[in-house]
Amino acid sequence: MGNKVIIIGAGPAGLSAAITLAEKNIGVVVIDEYLYEGGRLLGQLYEETPNKWWNGIAESERLLARAKELNVEFSLQTSVSDLEKIDQDWVLHTNKGVFHTKQLLLATGAAESPFPIPGWTLPGVMSVGAAQVMTNVHRVKPGKRGVIIGVNVLSSAIAMELQIADVQVAAITLPAANLLTINSSNPLEVMNSLLYVSHMAPSPLIKIGSKFMKNEILKKLGIRFYPKDGVKMWGIPIMLRKAVIEIVGKDQVEGVVLATVNIDGSIVPGSEKRIDVDFVCIAGGLYPLAELASLAGCPFHYIEQLGGFVPLHNEQMETNLTGLHVAGNITGIEGAKVALAQGKVAALTIASKLGASVTQIDIQQAIENVETTRANAHIQFHPEVLVGRQKMKEIWAQTLSHTLS
Amino acid sequence: MQNKTMMVCRCEEVSFDELVKTASEYNCSARELKLRTRAGMGYCGGRTCRTMVDQIAHIYQPRSNNDISLKYQAPIRPVRFADLGEVKS
Ligand SMILES: Cc1cc2nc3c(=O)[nH]c(=O)nc-3n(C[C@H](O)[C@H](O)[C@H](O)COP(=O)(O)OP(=O)(O)OC[C@H]3O[C@@H](n4cnc5c(N)ncnc54)[C@H](O)[C@@H]3O)c2cc1C
Numbered sequence: 253m254g255n256k257v258i259i260i261g262a263g264p265a266g267l268s269a270a271i272t273l274a275e276k277n278i279g280v281v282v283i284d285e286y287l288y289e290g291g292r293l294l295g296q297l298y299e300e301t302p303n304k305w306w307n308g309i310a311e312s313e314r315l316l317a318r319a320k321e322l323n324v325e326f327s328l329q330t331s332v333s334d335l336e337k338i339d340q341d342w343v344l345h346t347n348k349g350v351f352h353t354k355q356l357l358l359a360t361g362a363a364e365s366p367f368p369i370p371g372w373t374l375p376g377v378m379s380v381g382a383a384q385v386m387t388n389v390h391r392v393k394p395g396k397r398g399v400i401i402g403v404n405v406l407s408s409a410i411a412m413e414l415q416i417a418d419v420q421v422a423a424i425t426l427p428a429a430n431l432l433t434i435n436s437s438n439p440l441e442v443m444n445s446l447l448y449v450s451h452m453a454p455s456p457l458i459k460i461g462s463k464f465m466k467n468e469i470l471k472k473l474g475i476r477f478y479p480k481d482g483v484k485m486w487g488i489p490i491m492l493r494k495a496v497i498e499i500v501g502k503d504q505v506e507g508v509v510l511a512t513v514n515i516d517g518s519i520v521p522g523s524e525k526r527i528d529v530d531f532v533c534i535a536g537g538l539y540p541l542a543e544l545a546s547l548a549g550c551p552f553h554y555i556e557q558l559g560g561f562v563p564l565h566n567e568q569m570e571t572n573l574t575g576l577h578v579a580g581n582i583t584g585i586e587g588a589k590v591a592l593a594q595g596k597v598a599a600l601t602i603a604s605k606l607g608a609s610v611t612q613i614d615i616q617q618a619i620e621n622v623e624t625t626r627a628n629a630h631i632q633f634h635p636e637v638l639v640g641r642q643k644m645k646e647i648w649a650q651t652l653s654h655t656l657s
Numbered sequence: 658m659q660n661k662t663m664m665v666c667r668c669e670e671v672s673f674d675e676l677v678k679t680a681s682e683y684n685c686s687a688r689e690l691k692l693r694t695r696a697g698m699g700y701c702g703g704r705t706c707r708t709m710v711d712q713i714a715h716i717y718q719p720r721s722n723n724d725i726s727l728k729y730q731a732p733i734r735p736v737r738f739a740d741l742g743e744v745k746s
């Protein structure tokens with residue numbers, strides 16, 4: 253086993269890396285703690301451009317079939333709980349025993365960050381990703397009628413998915429302002445962040461909005477006159493001037509209290525109104541899931557545009573630790589297509605170290621492919637992701653010059 | 658319902674108010690905030706509240722960008738005692 257490359261994470265990054273390695277006749281074991289291969293792809297289903305759908309399940313089936321054809325080994329329901337370097341080997345501790353490898357790729361993806369709302373610990377409150385997994389992967393409805401708190405790319409995509417599954421979404425709305433919802437509770441800030449996703453939103457609001465709202469004064473006017481009951485997108489009201497101030501219920505979610513908010517996010521007194529729902533989703537955003545890189549001893553940097561703390565790495569997807577590589581959302585929050593492209597880069601880098609026929613030009617082309625994929629991405633989680641990527645490049649260059657001098 | 662009962666760390670039952678009060682009183686690091694309140698030290702290993710505890714601390718103390726403020730400790734997933742050291746007879 254020690255001669256095989258190990259990949260932790262069977263999402264798009266891990267699967268594409270596995271396929272690329274296996275195509276070079278390199279043995280690969282992919283470890284994932286979930287029941288199925290595919291990672292977050294399994295939940296994804298949305299219309300990219302009219303009549304062109306991104307179906308994550310079909311995508312992961314395609315990748316998996318190719319990987320199996322190439323004899324990639326999978327170890328599912330296998331959680332890596334610790335990792336250490338012993339001599340030349342990376343040693344992984346899992347619930348299915350100990351694994352050894354010289355070349356390790358971490359493709360562990362992203363996790364959701366919640367924000368608290370009074371009443372958010374009631375049964376029936378879940379992260380928006382949990383609702384997505386229940387609905388699209390397990391085919392269990394999270395409830396009959398719900399509210400999504402947090403207006404962003406992810407929540408609007410998942411709202412549509414819920415609707416396709418015949419689950420009613422009463423509204424997508426803001427959270428009440430508190431210290432942990434500063435940006436996501438301010439109507440103007442949220443409006444700003446939505447302007448960057450205009451190309452993906454089939455919503456007339458956002459499309460029209462993005463044209464004239466680059467202007468600050470018009471933007472303020474726009475949010476001031478934004479309809480209090482929201483603007484409908486796929487029939488779901490997106491409420492930028494209402495916030496959930498409390499989730500109510502005795503033993504489980506029975507409803508939420510909505511209030512009108514001023515453009516600075518403060519509550520208009522007396523505007524509180526209760527609506528009945530039986531589930532609530534919190535959409536607080538994503539951050540790179542980098543626990544294992546941290547245990548391994550990678551240096552980290554906080555880069556807001558990439559979603560939080562990311563392990564130091566270069567464009568070839570190497571960390572500064574021998575034999576340790578990263579790909580996908582662990583390096584920064586982006587869509588599935590970017591993760592696929594990054595997986596290929598990581599695999600080529602590893603393959604070249606193992607003496608396979610890989611040229612620097614091959615690697616360079618794969619890196620360029622990541623960049624074009626990013627430029628054409630339909631889903632963008634942070635409008636300035638490029639700035640974030642650039643920062644990491646600079647930090648890497650600085651660190652390198654330190655170690656050389 | 659007020660923020661007083663708005664939980665941030667469910668495992669150790671640490672409320673939003675307690676975290677904000679402690680962070681503003683001590684202007685401390687995320688790690689110190691964790692140690693003072695026990696937020697993030699329960700059985701889930703901080704998997705739910707980590708980002709919130711971190712964020713509250715950094716409202717009162719500016720972030721140093723070069724290190725994970727709340728360290729990860731192994732095991733990062735729940736582990737059965739048997740997997741740690743079962744003696745097979
Ligand atoms: C809730 C949610 C919704 C999203 N929706 C979209 C969307 O609609 N469109 C889009 O383009 N992007 C979406 N994304 C972004 C998504 O992260 C990327 O699209 C893509 O899936 C990232 O690929 P990845 O391979 O890096 O990680 P993932 O697809 O997340 O795969 C990582 C895998 O690693 C495994 N893993 C992690 N830690 C361990 C461990 N310790 N031991 C064993 N296995 C482990 C996980 O089980 C998982 O299967 C979403 C992300 C989330 C969290």
